[in-house]
Amino acid sequence: MGQRLVTGIIAGAGFIGLLIAGGWYYSVLLLLLALIGYWEFARLNKQSWKRIDVLLGFVAVTLISLPQLPFEWEMPASTTVIWLLMLVLLCGTVFTKNRINLEHAGVMLLGAVYVGLGFHYMAITRELPHGIFWSALTFACIWASDAGAYFVGKAIGKTKLWPSISPNKTIEGAFGGLAVAIITALVFAYFRPEWLAYGQALFIGLTAAVAGQLGDLVQSAYKRFRNIKDSGQLLPGHGGVLDRTDSWLIVFPLVHMLGLLL
Template identity: 25%
Template sequence: MITSLSSMATPSYCDALTVTNPSKTLISFRPSTNLTLKFFHASKARGFLQFNNARFGIRYISPKFSTQTLVARADANLIGDEDPVDVIKVHGSSETDDGSEEQKKSSQLSKRVVFGLGIGITAGGVVLTGGWVFSVALAAVVFAGSREYFELVRSRGISSGMTPPPRYVSRVCSVICALMPLFTLYKGQIDVSVASAAFVVAMALLLQRGNPRFSQLSSTIFGLFYCGYLPSFWVKLRCCMQAPALNTGVGATWPILLGGQAHWTVGLVATLISISSIIAADTFAFAGGKAFGRIPLTSISPKKTWEGAIAGLLGCIATSVLLSKIFSWPTSMLSAIGFGLLNFFASLFGDLLESMIKRDAGVKDSGSLIPGHGGILDRTDSYIFTGALAYAFVSNLLPLYGV
């Protein structure tokens, strides 16, 4: 864009001046003579057109430009002979675009790191605290995640092939899902509550005005199961397994004011190992996929590769074994390896399932609640199935809960 145009010459010096956009062609009509046309450009800097034998100039500021053709002819009233015209063509560069793209990626990475650290530290404190603090925090996450799920169900990509549930039903289901972790903490089990909630929701859908559709029922019941029932197992794992992890050395040094050694239960240790293993799996899978990824893992998520999955599996098992040595739980090396395998496959399946939902919905992220990370489901999809499987592993497969 030309921002200023100044001329100190008389009208006889320049009878016609034409500036067009986007080609930015400068033409002075009349036979030409000696003329030097200089054009200076730098990314995001000023450019200056200088006519040595004329008395005017054009200065402009342009962050980016396409191909620019500059043509000038001097006035024959000044000098009688005619010389060839100097024509300078400057072809647009992508340096500005590349710089802007790199700056954008750097800003996104900074947001991911900052908010990732904040979420990690907060989640660690919540897990260590346990009790109603853990349950209320999980209920808030479940409510936000269920809202995102039902918005995905109502998106054009999914609703074009099915009838979504009424909005009031989805809102009620989100509230029910948020209450499930609290019922689990209070009652110790959730099965009866889930069955009752599913019955009420099904009756509301069947008795609605119009023609009830099976797709409404299936998507709603799956929402109760996916967003409410499965995450509630984290409460059963963290808060309901009160057997003390007597062998861990961390509990012996834990302050009395914070609960002492009794605070370090099997549920706390198992939760810490499971969450840490999932984080390690995601980190190693991302790094391995970036460095060695060649073979696509599945069409559901094209960016995932077999090389990244193998790196994630090794990282998950290594983290599980390392933390089992630190916490002295589980006492068996084979149990630690099995726990790492279970955490990896549960997290991978949860990630792929959420990717399938987003693919059908035609969206990249489930939401925009967390800057640089997307929605709640984008950050917690790996944990949805893991809590239930980890609880089943510890309570049913480990003798004496692995102590």
């Protein structure tokens, strides 16, 4: 517990500091996390980073996750990068005579989209007008949902939410996380009503809680399928990047696609 707490404080302080700094400081941090997350995803699927399809995935994740390129180079659209990666991977099954097969291609494409788009939307949230506010709001709702689910579940949780996937989660904890996330969003609206209406805040809190808990369950199901405990060991006591960002990767794209920010 002590190691977990120290790691959390140090990593959290560094992350928040770079979020506040913004610009390339924050974008490069997110890119590094995305690349590590993609490497963890490849390793979970027993794919060597030396294989050409995995290396192409790293290139795709870089192009997808960055909000812009340096030196005013033109940034290709995410859909363009995803389609080109798909094309190259499918052609790779032909040119390698199925040493890279359809399963490899599908898994690595899925990983590039899952990780790359998740971090992409984190980056562009910071680029919005009042980007610190919108980023802090979304992260706060995710973390509030996690904390609420944990403490309410510990206190009164009796009914298992999905025992075959995550045996410690309870329905009472899930509703507790939902309530705390909504309250957190409403507090943001109270302090900045000119930027965030109460109705909008309610939907952001609701989305962050439901999608965040779903993202956590997705990662739990995937790790259980692969029979592993953690995606990596980057953060002592916390696991890997995917362990820590599973909720983020789902929530940030979704709040944008639903038009809930701004």
